Amino acid sequence: MQTYDLAQLIEWDQRIREKVAEFGLDCFPQEFEICDHNQMLGYMAYAGMPSHYPHWSYGKAYEKLKTLYDHGVSGLPYEMVINSNPALAYLMRDNTLSLQILTIAHVYAHNDFFKNNFTFQTTRPEFVIGAMKSHGQRVRSYIESPSIGIDRVERVLDAAHALSLQCRRNLALRKLSVEEQRQRKLEDAQPREDPFARVHKRQQSETPDLHKVPLEPEEDLLLFLRDHNPFLDEWERDLLTIVHEEAQYFVPQIETKIMNEGWATFWHKRILESLNLPQDLHLEFLVRHNQVVRPIAGSLNPYHIGWKIWEDIYRRYEEPDVEEEDQLESGVRSGFDKIFSVRAADRDASFLRRHLTERLVRELNLFEYRVRGGDWVVTEVADQEGWRKIKETLIRSVGMNTVPVIKVEDADFGHHRTLLLVHEHDGRDLHLEYAEKTLAYVYQLWGRDVALQTVVNGRKVLLQFGDRGFTTRQLTR
Amino acid sequence: MAILESIFRPYNPSDAERSDRAAADRLRHRQKVRQCIRENIADIVAEEAIIGKDGGRIIKVPIRGIKEYRFIYGENVPGVGQGEGEMEPGQVLRHGSGEAQGQPERAGDRPGVDYYETDVTLDELVEIMFEDLELPDLERRKLRELPAQRVLKRKGYRHAGLRIRLDKRRTVKSKVRRRLAAQRRAAMTRGERFPFHEDDLTYRHMEPDLKQESNAVVFCMMDTSGSMDTMKKYLARSFFFLLFQFVRAKYRNVELVFIAHHTEAQEVTEEEFFHKGESGGTFISSAYQKALEIVQERYHPSLWNIYAFHCSDGDNFDADNATALKLAEELCQVSNLFGYGEIKPLGSRYYESSMLQLFRRIEADNFHTVLIERKEDVWPSFKAFLARDRVRE
Numbered sequence: 129m130q131t132y133d134l135a136q137l138i139e140w141d142q143r144i145r146e147k148v149a150e151f152g153l154d155c156f157p158q159e160f161e162i163c164d165h166n167q168m169l170g171y172m173a174y175a176g177m178p179s180h181y182p183h184w185s186y187g188k189a190y191e192k193l194k195t196l197y198d199h200g201v202s203g204l205p206y207e208m209v210i211n212s213n214p215a216l217a218y219l220m221r222d223n224t225l226s227l228q229i230l231t232i233a234h235v236y237a238h239n240d241f242f243k244n245n246f247t248f249q250t251t252r253p254e255f256v257i258g259a260m261k262s263h264g265q266r267v268r269s270y271i272e273s274p275s276i277g278i279d280r281v282e283r284v285l286d287a288a289h290a291l292s293l294q295c296r297r298n299l300a301l302r303k304l305s306v307e308e309q310r311q312r313k314l315e316d317a318q319p320r321e322d323p324f325a326r327v328h329k330r331q332q333s334e335t336p337d338l339h340k341v342p343l344e345p346e347e348d349l350l351l352f353l354r355d356h357n358p359f360l361d362e363w364e365r366d367l368l369t370i371v372h373e374e375a376q377y378f379v380p381q382i383e384t385k386i387m388n389e390g391w392a393t394f395w396h397k398r399i400l401e402s403l404n405l406p407q408d409l410h411l412e413f414l415v416r417h418n419q420v421v422r423p424i425a426g427s428l429n430p431y432h433i434g435w436k437i438w439e440d441i442y443r444r445y446e447e448p449d450v451e452e453e454d455q456l457e458s459g460v461r462s463g464f465d466k467i468f469s470v471r472a473a474d475r476d477a478s479f480l481r482r483h484l485t486e487r488l489v490r491e492l493n494l495f496e497y498r499v500r501g502g503d504w505v506v507t508e509v510a511d512q513e514g515w516r517k518i519k520e521t522l523i524r525s526v527g528m529n530t531v532p533v534i535k536v537e538d539a540d541f542g543h544h545r546t547l548l549l550v551h552e553h554d555g556r557d558l559h560l561e562y563a564e565k566t567l568a569y570v571y572q573l574w575g576r577d578v579a580l581q582t583v584v585n586g587r588k589v590l591l592q593f594g595d596r597g598f599t600t601r602q603l604t605r
Numbered sequence: 606m607a608i609l610e611s612i613f614r615p616y617n618p619s620d621a622e623r624s625d626r627a628a629a630d631r632l633r634h635r636q637k638v639r640q641c642i643r644e645n646i647a648d649i650v651a652e653e654a655i656i657g658k659d660g661g662r663i664i665k666v667p668i669r670g671i672k673e674y675r676f677i678y679g680e681n682v683p684g685v686g687q688g689e690g691e692m693e694p695g696q697v698l699r700h701g702s703g704e705a706q707g708q709p710e711r712a713g714d715r716p717g718v719d720y721y722e723t724d725v726t727l728d729e730l731v732e733i734m735f736e737d738l739e740l741p742d743l744e745r746r747k748l749r750e751l752p753a754q755r756v757l758k759r760k761g762y763r764h765a766g767l768r769i770r771l772d773k774r775r776t777v778k779s780k781v782r783r784r785l786a787a788q789r790r791a792a793m794t795r796g797e798r799f800p801f802h803e804d805d806l807t808y809r810h811m812e813p814d815l816k817q818e819s820n821a822v823v824f825c826m827m828d829t830s831g832s833m834d835t836m837k838k839y840l841a842r843s844f845f846f847l848l849f850q851f852v853r854a855k856y857r858n859v860e861l862v863f864i865a866h867h868t869e870a871q872e873v874t875e876e877e878f879f880h881k882g883e884s885g886g887t888f889i890s891s892a893y894q895k896a897l898e899i900v901q902e903r904y905h906p907s908l909w910n911i912y913a914f915h916c917s918d919g920d921n922f923d924a925d926n927a928t929a930l931k932l933a934e935e936l937c938q939v940s941n942l943f944g945y946g947e948i949k950p951l952g953s954r955y956y957e958s959s960m961l962q963l964f965r966r967i968e969a970d971n972f973h974t975v976l977i978e979r980k981e982d983v984w985p986s987f988k989a990f991l992a993r994d995r996v997r998e
Contacts, residue, residue: 141611159612162616184637185673188671190631191631290673427687505698506694506696532678
């Protein structure tokens, strides 16, 4: 039952915005849309986009969410915020007033994060709604076109979705153009400047192979396939572009999940505490807040972890203990000062690396586990030796670190246009069944044999997919 | 800093109703699931103990093709979780059997580990299985129809009809009603005679009920002798279960006769056929004899399309072989299709006797044999029987 009316929301929003300005959060203009739970399920299935291209996988996502929701396994989020300018947020109609107030405050913090965190600087939030809409229209037009049709579009989208996260992670670094890469290669090949050139033997300079494709290992797999397979149709290229662009748009959100949720939780708490809520609303807020930051035993709650870390950073710069005092960054005036600069300059991996202390690992009761023979076994606990390992493992399991780094090494491997991909192995083996199936998608888009070099159980292996299906070959060396 | 602006867009019920935009994608997803089930049907039929279950029952079908593959890390990757209370290295959070001790649902944030299972009812499964299977022979012959049975069925009342169907009670009631109405209008005085009017007469109405009866009968004959161990029985039952479901799904009017035999044959109910165990020696001829008897009694070949299927491990008493062969030939003559499925779980065919050799002598072109060695063979052999029937025309 709805326990409030719109006027109340607007009034509270007004007060929250005053606080937001007082605390110095810097937001895009904000739009709120009130929706019911069915609409919320729909938005969630499509990552919140009001218009999105169709694909069966979103139908699957919807069914899954709905099943979980209907059986009470998981609830729905209180809100959903889109990284756009103006920022767009959905509020669930059936939530109570207290929850709406909390949510609104939470939304503004997300909004501030989107606007200020460095990873989001390339997402072009002012165009995203329009871009998604245009993607949707284009995909629909291909589906409706009698010469293409849904089956072919789906085939390409299935393959593209499988590869979409094989893209650049740090978008703040500019991607070099082919011309710049060539320039760099040439410069690298020049002999070093040698002050004693006269007494030294003359250095050999090798001419770099400028015909190699790609010149430098390429991370954007979809773009590479788009640009280097001449047999793709225009509409196929367009689909690859669409999927790639969308993945790029979501990479920053994947990269900052813990920070972003923690940030929003930190601020909704601060803001609500400063609002002087009437007692009944305040009590409910406390209950809700505790639900949000409740640690999930055996799993990770990004709200909880993120929030704890933000609180800890703030505390260290406000009231440090003796040990911490020496380690503080100089020139930082206050806790707020510090957290604002962290929110701009970090992503989950660096955030955890810099700010997850031994004390926090203990406090959060983190542990490391492995799967052994089907059993989940605890391997490290938060003690003096264990905490570093736990931290390392945690850093590896956040953001894009959960996606194997696979780069295009050579488009003419063995001189028969085999596409060679190299997995940068970091101790974690690929899931082979998935690798095989995904390689089949690369093969489909490349149109010729493909090979993936990786390490399995400590041995270098070449996984190949071609006309004769999937084969593996041990590599000596 | 610019002043922060905000807009509220209120809830709009009519928008909400129109906004089920996942509908098309859901439909597409369901189609894919169905297709996937169809492709894996042989495995599903082999794996699922679906035999003898009710149609409405939900079974879980693991779906393989519908996963969304990506490059992901495998199982040797450690994860991090948040603990409850004291934890020690070496502590087992969850056993492989999946029995959680209130511990991780999915620990860490591992993307794409996509275990997918879908629920379908048995009826749905059967429908999917048989979507592209037909008994075309049955269809093409248009099933010589039995003379339609005329049954008269009561259906309402009329004001005209045969005298013999006059409903006296209703007729009188109608007159009483009319008289009360007339009295209220004071159109008549008490004691005056008030005769029946033609409108009072009410007749029971009868309509002829045409009952269609097709005349095809399927004989399911199964060896239940002692040599049929659990595995063999399971295979035979799987086969008949498919046949039974198929016939039931496609042809409402086909009759089924179940015969279980060891040294002697018995006509049994469907329930008994699928659930009862027997033992003893094997006289295959007994089943054929029984089938022929039943044909003689109830399903004359000139009026009925007869389909006979027999599953056995072929471990027949030698003395019976000659009779069995003779009767099998007879059965071929009266039936449209006679299929013999020999159940030989892997390996056992090297030391057990087989009827396949013997039956090779039967020349009738409507006789067909298959060998079922493992559960994966059930579905293909089932299809082979039906395909056979198709080729023959």
